[in-house]
Amino acid sequence: MTPATINWRDDTPHSETFDDYYFSSENGIEETNYVFLQRNELQQRWSCWQDNPGNVFTIAETGFGTGLNFLCAWQLWHQQNFNHSRLHFVSVDKYPLQRSDLTRAYKKWPILEPFCQELLNKYPPLVPGFHTIELAGGKIRLTLIFSDATKAYQEVQGRIDAWFLDGFTPSRNPDMWSPTLFHEIARLSYPGTTFSTFTAAGIVRKGLTGVGFNVNKLPGLGPKREICYGNFTKKTKHLSHLMHNQKPWFSGPVCYKTPGTAAIIGGGLAGASIARNLANRGWLVQVIEKHQKTAQEGSGNPTGITFTKLSQYNNPQNRFYQLAYLFSTPLLLELLNNSKFVRGKDWDLNGVIRLAYCEKERLEQIALVKSGLWPQDIAVPLSAKETTALIGFPCETPALLLKQGGWLRPADVVNSLLDHPNITLVCNTQLKELVQINTQVSSSTHHSKQPYWQLTLQKADTDTQLTSDIVILANSFGASTLKQTAHLPLRSVRGQVSYIPASEKSQKLKYALNYEGYTAPARDGSHCVGATFHPKAKHLTLQQEDHVTNLNNITAGLKSFADAINAEKMKNNPGLKGRVGFRCQTPDYLPMLGPVPCVDAFVEDYAPLRKGMLRDAMPLGKYHQGLYVSLAHGSRGITSAPYCAEILANIIMGDVIATDKQVLEALHPARFLIRDIKRRKI
Ligand SMILES: Cc1cc2nc3c(=O)[nH]c(=O)nc-3n(C[C@H](O)[C@H](O)[C@H](O)COP(=O)(O)OP(=O)(O)OC[C@H]3O[C@@H](n4cnc5c(N)ncnc54)[C@H](O)[C@@H]3O)c2cc1C
Ligand SMILES: C[S@@+](CC[C@H](N)C(=O)[O-])C[C@H]1O[C@@H](n2cnc3c(N)ncnc32)[C@H](O)[C@@H]1O
Secondary structure (H helix, E strand, C coil): CCCCCEEEECCEEEECCCCEECCCCCCHHHHHHHHHHHCCCHHHHHHCCCCCCCCEEEEEEECCCCCHHHHHHHHHHHHCCCCCCEEEEEEEECCCCCHHHHHHHHCCCHHHHHHHHHHHHHCCCCCCEEEEEEEHHHCEEEEEEECCHHHHHHHCCCCCCEEEECCCCCCCCHHHHCHHHHHHHHHCCCCCCEEEECCCCHHHHHHHHHCCEEEEEECCCCCCCCEEEEEECCCCHHHHHHCCCCCHHHCCCCCCCCCCEEEEECCCHHHHHHHHHHHHCCCEEEEECCCCCCCCCHHHCCCEEECCCCCCCCCHHHHHHHHHHHHHHHHHHHHHHCCCCCECCCEECCCEEEECCCHHHHHHHHHHHHHCCCCCCCEEEECHHHHHHHHCCCCCCCEEEECCCEEECHHHHHHHHHCCCCEEEECCEEEEEEEEECCCCCCCCCCCCCCEEEEEEEECCEEEEEEECEEEECCHHHHHHCHHHCCCCCEEEEEEEEEEECCCCHHHCCCEEECCCEECCCECCEEEEECCCECCCCCCCCCHHHHHHHHHHHHHHCHHHHHHCCHHHHHCCCCCEEEEEEEEECCCCCCEEEEEECHHHHHHHCHHHHHCCCCCCCCCCCEEEEEEEEECCCCCHHHHHHHHHHHHHHHHHCCCCCCCHHHHHHHCCCHHHHHHHHCCCC
């Protein structure tokens, strides 16, 4: 990423690259009000806004810059005192400002101080992609996309209520006013969407008129040039083919604008994450768990590390893991800070030390730093000496400090997430069968004219029925036993962690260590050292050879720490404790997230793909309406589950989705089905 190059002129930021000001040097706030808030009639629209749960007003902007327009929109929203509805602000910047420049710019606006402060605290690292940030206790959501505007909006899915077009002057920055960008703006608009901009240049008016906007001119503020504003009238015929930018098989499911009832199957990290996310949006949620307690299977390890895949390459898979980590770690921090669990004793998010435990890893760390994808504010390269000083154990290799990571007990996260008035936890209850009920009759408990679901649940030896508007399967391998999801390719990878008794010396470890395996600081007198990988193994009993593998890995990672826990001696200790778990994975190692396809309809509708036919004339995908999955979180459920929950909630409610189209498709539950049809396997 190239950060903005700012010249400060009388405390007003001026772009060296575009030779233009970010905002008016005399009256920035006044101009934002006049050009953007007033021309989009935000005050009028919000004064008659229905303050219902699930109601979201979405503003999209080109050119985030200092975020002044966002801050003013947030302030105006705040003044409405809404209790339930939310403002979603989507913006983009190819050359984002550094935090230090933002801090300097914000000195100009003491009136916006609390908003500026919160934004500064949560401003994302300068890493490409979609960053979704929760502000004002969840009432404001900012999706900040660090990318070129046209590329970014080509990846956006959703519907925009108002546009703030704020690139630099068209003559100096034509990229922000291109026909392709105008097409994307039209694709995301509907009759009623408004726009405004600080310029009335011919190419802007012509471009917007051409894609279906009604364009009006008005004098600028004071002596300034004319501005323009207007609203979207209709999708013009010649553009209609551009309006669906998704592959037809990934488009189709209807969304739920109003929260209803949700049954979530599985009381692990995935189930608890989506339960909390939907509960926050006003859904009434029941979480069905077959065990007596939550977090008894994949999420049952005593300690896990909050970490992610590190890569120097920016592809959808790596982007997913990086953005999941950046999204989830602040949420986990807030959640645990507000819980009964004690920081430093039960958990910490003070950073993970990724040791350069072999030459290959050392070279990869160098390449990672060079790639710029993991900048210093999130990944700090440490020399061997610095690592030694930080962790207090002699270290002979360099390392990376992953600043937002740490260690925690997954069950603490699950139980804290489920602690919400809209969530009911039903344990000792197993989902046996799901049947969709099609109805044309509206009832008080279900969305009118939408099908709903009847669940057969088994508790002890008794079957009971539950109905729900939507069902989310977050039940890991359990999904394979249900008719609708039996086709999903879920694989199991056995893993064993070892509980190594802490010594006086080893208790001094305060950072989670990551190498070929991982070691957490001591909790309740032992270190959780993990974990082995055995894709084919199914046995539940602890294996001594797996303990030996875990101990050998820590010895190769950090010998001084291995000595502190007497690793050599422990290898011969037949009484070592531990735990066996099974990771649920897909063949491409990405989770399975989204609506569930109807297999027979897919096979029939997309049969022409076998002959390599073009997709244009194909029908939209057929899905089991109201049935979704969040499965296969593999080895990184702690960070992937909360991010997947956010994306899934966006999909369910038709909000602008917190990730790009490529990532969405890479996670889609229909991806393997389509691949198999294309390969003529089915
Ligand atoms: C050994 C090991 C070490 C790991 N270490 C880490 C780590 O350090 N960091 C990290 O991020 N990740 C780690 N992971 C991965 C992480 O634990 C998983 O990705 C995560 O727990 C998956 O959560 P889940 O909710 O999808 O699945 P689960 O936690 O397995 O939850 C699924 C739930 O569904 C319930 N269920 C199933 N079928 C039904 C049904 N029909 N009716 C009702 N309930 C049902 C199950 O009882 C279960 O509680 C590790 C995994 C293992 C195995
Ligand atoms: C006029 S400034 C935006 C001012 C901003 N709204 C504010 O409140 O400070 C224009 C912004 O567009 C960004 N930009 C320029 N070209 C871009 C492009 N092709 N894609 C995305 N952003 C771009 C610049 O980095 C700059 O931050």
